[in-house]
Structures are given as structure tokens and as C-alpha cells.
Amino acid sequence: MKVKGSLIKLIVFAAVTLFATSILALTIANIQFGSKATYTAVVSDATGVIPGQDVRIAGVRVGEVSDVRVAHDAGSDGANAEIDFSVLKSSVLTQGTEVTVKYRNLVGQRYLALTQGAGAPTPLADGATIPLSRTHPALDLTVLFNGFKPLFAALSPSDVNELSGLLIQTLQGEGGDVNTLLAKTASLTSTIADRDAVIGRTIDNLNAVLGTVDAHDQQLLSLIDQLQRFTSGLAADRETIGRSLSGINTLSAETADLLVSTRPLIKDDVAQLRTLTTTLNKPSNVKEFESFITGAPGRITTLTRTATYGSWFNFYLCKFDTRSPILPGVSPTYDVSSARCQS
Structure with missing residues (x-):
């Protein structure tokens, strides 16, 4: 009876462990069970969107992208794209649903964000197409991050990643709020403020350089003017220079051939030159040579x-x-x- 009780406990433990491991694996793999409905969204820019990427509602994964292709309808002229995606039928899409292509991370991965717009709450039929008027391209973060370049230059990679993540989450309505973003930015700018001495020396050095340039502005202008005339002259004589280069190439080839044919004679002349200098260096010949x-x-x-x-x-x-x-x-x-x- 004691052995039988231990066996039952072992079986129960193994079953619970297997169940928990399965749940964890399904969560990590984002595997969803249940019937799904398919839809098509027409977007003006599908850069970075590939099959398998997430479809989310309020940040929760409810489906995935199944196909991306160029739209061939008469009105698009190939300028738009069609994205096929599937969504769990438990997540009902309506006539007012809007689709936005968003950045998932700084690597450039995307996902589709579904939101309820101002349209009618009538459910969308399976296989329906969401028109271009209710889809939006990805948020262009290039201009935003260019403005933070001086800040990023003074930060460590981990700080840059953390701040970038907060920016994306805040601007896309996910994760932290604006206060969290401002608090993080304030702490990072305080780190930069601690380096004010280095920044001050850099500015002083720049002032010295600019002062030197300003003191020699006429020479600089003359140099630029002469350089402009020089380059203009080269541009005007480009055909002549081209022909000269061709002639130089021919001359180099003929000179090389001449040296090849005269090399034995030059070698003999160099050998005899030593004999000549030895003869002229004799005391009896020096006076005659000087005369x-x-x-x-x-x-x-x-x-x-x-x-x-x-x-x-x-x-x-x-x-x-x-x-x-x-x-x-x-x-x-x-x-x-x-x-x-x-x-």
C-alpha cells in the first residue's frame, strides 16, 4: 500500500509538471486555440511586414499576419499593399475597426494594431477587406530619434535601449506613461549635466577655432575662390587632360620597352664608369683633368x-x-x- 501511494504521488507530480510545461511552451510560442476569421487590410506602406507577425488589440495578441502582397486593384496602380491576417473569432471586428502598422522594436519588426474607430459597431464579415481610409502606416521614428542624437551620444547602449523602448511604448499607447518617460529623460540629462566641464572645454576649443578662422576670413575666401577657379579650369580642360593621360600611358609603355632593350648596354656603361672614375682619380691625371x-x-x-x-x-x-x-x-x-x- 505504501508503494502504491508513492506511485500515485509520482504520477500526479509528473502530470502537473507536464501540464505546467505545456502551458509555458504555448505561452512562449504564442500558440492560440480556437477558430479564426480572416480579413484583408489595404495599406499605403507595408515595409517590414512579413507573415507570422502579430495582430494585437490593446496590446494583446489575437492573431497573426498570413500574407503580404502588392494590391492590383484598378485604383491603386501598384502603390498600395494588401495584408491578409487572421483573428480569433472571439475578438469581434466591426465596421469601424482601424488597422495601424506599428513598430514592435528598434530592430524594425512590425505588428498590426487593431483599434475601434468612429464607424458603425456592425461586425465585419469573415473575409472582409478594411479599406485604405481606415489603415495607417507605421509611425516614422526617424525624425524623432534624430532629435535625440546628442542625448544618445552621451549614453550607454543599455540606457539608449531603455529610453527608446519607453518612447515607443508611450507614443504607441502601450506600457509606461508620459511621466515615466519624462522622469527617465530627466535622469539621463542629469548624467549629461555632470559632464559640463568636458562640454565647456569643447565649446571653448570650438570658439578658438572659429576665432582663428574669422581672423583669416579674407585668406579663406581667397583660397576658396582660387580653388573654385582651379577646379573650373580642370573641368574646362578635361578633354585635353584625358588625351594627355592617354599620351602619358603610351609614353610610359614605350619608355618601359626602351629600358628593356637598353638595359644590357646601361649595365655595361655603369660597369665601365667605375673604371673611368678610377683612372681620373689617379694623381697624374687629376691635374690634367682640372686643366x-x-x-x-x-x-x-x-x-x-x-x-x-x-x-x-x-x-x-x-x-x-x-x-x-x-x-x-x-x-x-x-x-x-x-x-x-x-x-
């Missing part, structure tokens, strides 16, 4: 003047004499006293 370098400019100038006619040298005879007679008693001489022979 050549010293007199080279004058000789080169004279040689250049003589060779100005091209491929031949032009000489002018200024003086001629003989040291021995050509004929007996005859030693001819020739001397010109013109200006060109006086230099």
Missing part, C-alpha cells in the same frame, strides 16, 4: 661660334706668314686689319 675643365668653357664658346653654320666650320683668314722663303728671296705674308681679326 681641361678650367679651359673648357672658353674653348667650347669659341668652337660653338665657329660651328654656327651647321655641319661645317667657317674660318676667316686674318694673318699668314712663312718662316722660310717659298722662292729665293721671297717670303710672302698676309695680314688683315679688319675688326673681326682684332678680337
